[in-house]
Amino acid sequence: MSLSISIEDCFEDIIAKSMRGRHISESELVDKTGVSRDILHRLCRGEFCDEPALLMVAKALQLDPQALTMSASKVWRPRAVTMEGVEIFNTPYRDMRVNAFLIWDPASMKGAAFDTGTDSSLLSDRAKELGISVESIFLTHTHNDHIADLDRLKSTCEEVSLFSNELEPWPGTETFSEDAQFSIGDLLVKTYTTSGHSVGGTTYFIEGLERPIAVVGDAMFAGSMGGGMVSFSDAWKNNREKILTLPDETILCPGHGPMTSVGEEKRNNPFFAAEFR
Numbered sequence: 001m002s003l004s005i006s007i008e009d010c011f012e013d014i015i016a017k018s019m020r021g022r023h024i025s026e027s028e029l030v031d032k033t034g035v036s037r038d039i040l041h042r043l044c045r046g047e048f049c050d051e052p053a054l055l056m057v058a059k060a061l062q063l064d065p066q067a068l069t070m071s072a073s074k075v076w077r078p079r080a081v082t083m084e085g086v087e088i089f090n091t092p093y094r095d096m097r098v099n100a101f102l103i104w105d106p107a108s109m110k111g112a113a114f115d116t117g118t119d120s121s122l123l124s125d126r127a128k129e130l131g132i133s134v135e136s137i138f139l140t141h142t143h144n145d146h147i148a149d150l151d152r153l154k155s156t157c158e159e160v161s162l163f164s165n166e167l168e169p170w171p172g173t174e175t176f177s178e179d180a181q182f183s184i185g186d187l188l189v190k191t192y193t194t195s196g197h198s199v200g201g202t203t204y205f206i207e208g209l210e211r212p213i214a215v216v217g218d219a220m221f222a223g224s225m226g227g228g229m230v231s232f233s234d235a236w237k238n239n240r241e242k243i244l245t246l247p248d249e250t251i252l253c254p255g256h257g258p259m260t261s262v263g264e265e266k267r268n269n270p271f272f273a274a275e276f277r
C-alpha cells in the first residue's frame with residue numbers, strides 16, 4: 001500500500017506553512033527577496049515558473065534551497081519501506097487521506113495499533129489474517145482524522161489498553177508523560193512529546209525489529225512537517241531535536257503521506273536539510 005501513497009505536501013504547501021509559521025506576509029516576502037508579486041503568486045499557486053526566484057524565497061523562509069527545488073521538481077520520494085513488523089493503513093478523510101499503523105513482534109505475534117484512521121477494519125482484518133493479537137492502541141494526537149474509528153477498533157480487540165499523552169488526554173485512555181516506556185511483546189516503545197502541531201503530539205520510538213521505527217503522527221511528513229497550529233517554533237525544534245537525532249536508519253511513520261526515514265529527511269526535507277549539510 002505504501003507505494004501508492006502520495007507525498008503529502010507540495011512545495012507551495014511548504015512555502016505556505018513556512019510563511020504562516022514564521023509570520024512572514026506576502027508583502028514582506030516581496031520586500032525581502034525582490035521577487036515580483038506576480039512571480040510570488042505563481043509560486044504560491046504551485047507553478048514552478050522561476051527557479052532563481054524560488055531560491056530567493058527559500059532563503060527568506062529559512063528553507064533549504066536545494067531541497068525545496070527538489071520538491072518543486074517532484075523528483076524525490078522516499079524509498080519504499082517493507083519490513084516484517086510494520087504495516088501502514090491509509091484511509092480517506094474528507095479531501096485527504098490519513099494513516100494508521102500496525103506494529104508487531106513477529107516472535108510473540110503481539111501487536112499494537114497507532115491511531116485508527118477513518119476505517120480501522122483494514123488494520124483489524126490484517127491483524128486477524130496474520131494471527132496478531134492487538135493489545136494496545138497508542139494515539140499520536142487527538143485530531144479527528146487520527147482517532148475517527150477508535151470505538152470500532154477497540155471493539156474488535158479482545159483485551160486492549162488505550163494510551164494518550166497527558167498533555168492531550170482522550171476520554172477512555174490511560175495517559176502517560178514524556179519518556180514513558182511500553183512493550184509490544186519483546187519490542188520496546190519509548191515516548192517523546194513532539195508538540196507544536198498539537199499540544200500533546202507524541203512520537204513513539206520502537207526498537208526490536210530489523211530497523212528502529214518512529215511513529216510521528218503529524219509532527220513530520222516525508223519532505224515536510226505538520227502545520228505548527230499550536231506553535232511552529234516548538235514543532236520545528238521538537239522535530240529537529242527529538243526526531244532527527246534518532247538513528248538515520250529509523251523508519252518514520254507519519255500521519256499523512258508515505259513512510260520515510262530519518263536519514264532521508266535529513267537530506268531532503270526543506271525545513272531541515274540546511275541543518276545537516
Ligand SMILES: [Fe+2]
Nearest residue numbers: 141143197218
Ligand atoms: Fe493532526
